[in-house]
């Protein structure tokens with residue numbers, strides 16, 4: 001059989017050729033570089049000469065620097081190059097090598113972790129060992145995977161995963177491989193998004209594919225959130241449903257919290273009266289009666305809440321506070337609880353935190369077109385400096401800050417926050433919740449925050465000279481700082497900073513803008529009718545009917561949709577002060593707040609809270625009553641026609 005013989009011969013020759021080629025290749029320096037460098041070379045992102053140059057630099061350095069970092073420092077390669085090639089060939093780079101090349105761990109760390117992996121019987125993945133033994137913070141590990149490799153980061157919870165999908169995979173398999181299916185994408189022919197603790201773990205990917213099909217789209221999540229979600233899933237399956245009834249105290253507490261959630265309330269007020277327990281919800285900023293309960297329930301209910309938030313149940317004569325993580329069918333709710341001792345017993349207020357739907361984008365919070373453009377340009381996207389949002393409690397300033405974070409958030413930007421407490425969790429942002437109980441104080445956190453190499457620093461609230469100082473210093477060193485302040489209006493914010501002993505030249509050179517705001521109730525669109533301000537109202541507004549020509553005021557009559565209140569939902573009313581030359585000069589000259597206000601109105605395009613409110617009332621969005629109830633009136637407003645022109649309406 002000559003043909004067979006020939007084939008074998010050819011085969012042998014080929015094999016020999018390959019063997020020879022491989023041996024010469026391993027002898028070339030190219031092959032001695034790590035996988036990621038080889039990929040960069042193969043993709044022609046860098047040249048061999050550049051790599052050799054970088055290797056010579058590496059040899060001369062006294063401390064170890066990864067080759068990739070040197071290539072980047074020498075501007076031979078960019079983060080984008082790395083991202084591009086990794087995304088194309090994610091399976092061929094081992095996470096350990098990648099972390100060394102990125103300078104996240106040292107080669108020695110990698111070696112010890114590999115040794116641990118070999119010695120352990122549990123077949124643990126390298127990524128997990130590195131995190132578990134503190135070679136690298138899990139957050140940094142995730143950042144490498146999500147930023148460098150483009151895996152989206154998500155926070156799985158019972159309310160954002162598809163439980164039917166989870167049923168398809170054995171729970172033990174998900175637990176050992178650290179993944180949980182999120183959802184199937186209907187638009188993209190059967191692809192399934194799956195959250196992995198380590199999306200590079202090929203075994204985990206294989207396991208997921210076996211049960212969910214080949215079109216698994218990996219995203220990344222923290223291993224402990226995956227674990228927690230799996231635990232909650234198991235509890236649900238075991239039928240440990242939440243007790244909701246009015247026969248037990250546990251059921252009563254659950255039913256109150258769930259009702260508040262359903263009504264979209266921000267706070268629950270539980271108040272002992274002489275003859276009953278009075279429960280009210282704050283909805284759209286106003287308290288509404290929910291239900292009364294018999295007086296006898298009070299001690300048990302208060303004890304139950306104290307147990308839930310780990311307060312002292314024996315203490316009934318002192319004010320107390322705590323936090324509750326309330327787990328229910330659709331997810332988790334964070335509650336801040338306060339017990340306040342009154343003559344009738346303890347009044348309990350629960351604030352509902354992290355209600356996701358409260359997140360708006362800046363386009364929809366109610367900034368009029370020209371003010372929005374100016375706020376984005378001169379504040380949010382301004383490269384550095386302090387941006388302040390001011391207003392009293394409940395004016396929506398935290399929501400605005402979160403909207404700004406959303407607008408700024410990108411893989412290229414590092415955002416870090418110090419909040420008391422974190423009210424909404426935002427993916428991809430390093431949020432720190434201040435907790436004085438464990439000595440994690442504001443001062444301590446702020447001291448560390450600047451060492452985290454952030455681009456944007458969010459300080460929950462400037463409440464003393466120290467936090468003001470930190471904000472100003474961070475802005476001086478080129479950071480962008482977002483914070484809130486508890487003042488009536490924009491000028492008040494500036495004056496308050498000056499009163500905190502921040503030198504006028506520092507205020508004028510670091511603060512870029514101040515936004516003052518209030519949340520006013522919107523007129524219910526289902527029962528709105530035309531309205532006209534009374535002479536007394538005009539007088540309080542400090543304007544005449546002539547000033548308001550062209551206005552169409554409206555008012556809600558009250559209907560089923562608005563529970564007979566005439567109001568439905570809320571809208572922001574704003575005053576934006578941009579610190580341009582005239583305003584800066586006024587601060588440096590230490591002018592009075594009255595003078596700074598006049599300069600801002602006449603020379604810097606400031607529209608006051610009252611004026612912004614009037615424009616909105618004149619379009620029938622809010623009522624004159626709401627303006628008088630909520631807005632400060634420092635000076636008479638300009639005529640409506642002029643205001644509309646200024647606002648770009």
Ligand SMILES: [Zn+2]
Nearest residue numbers: 524527559562
């Ligand atoms: Zn209505």
